[in-house]
Amino acid sequence: MTKNKEMLKLFFKILINKPEAINLVIPRSYQKNIFEIDYQSLKKAGYHNLIFDIDNTIMPVNSIDVSLKLQRFMNEIKKDFNICLVSNNSHDRVYPVSEKLNLLSLSNAHKPTPEAFKQSLILLKGTPENTIMIGDQMLSDIVGGNQNGLYTILVEPYQKKYDLKTGINRILQNIIMHKIKKYIKRYNYY
Secondary structure, X not given: OOHHHHHHHHHHXXXXXXXXXXXXXXXXXXXXXXXXXOHHHHHHOOOOEEEEOOEOOOEOOOOOOOOHHHHHHHHHHOXXXXXXXXXXXXXXXXXXXXXXXXXXXXXXOOOOOHHHHHHHHHHHOOOHHHEEEEEOOHHHHHHHHHXXXXXEEEEOOOOOOOOHHHHHHXXXXXXXXXXXXXXXXXXXXX
């Protein structure tokens, strides 16, 4: 079954209150953006590796303009963590960003499939127990991270502008957030 069919199947399981599906979309932590995450606490807890989604997590959708703020931020946290950018987007989109930030990357990842996370862990030389997935999409970033035993952090989207596919996923995510709000600590995420 394709990745999108699996995501829709999961979405419908959430709508009918299947606990195993609901648990997959709930991240371990919520943050407004990547800059507000307490990386020092995560380091002290034994985490050494970070997987970041690109589009709408660290920068605008489909942009390859890496801000000076993002460059400085990544250079700072690289002192304490191994970092890999993982995106379902193409090599032509991912490579320029990873090159500018001097980070490992995986394009055409097909998140939330297990292969995407296995490949990322190989690149990082990490384990699920010492790796964190940070992203803005519940149905790809958070589900994939949770299914593969990673600590997951959901951030608010970098911007409210989406392409068609991301827009559809965002609509599904908004429905999920409304549906599961009784299961999560933060009620005003969207």
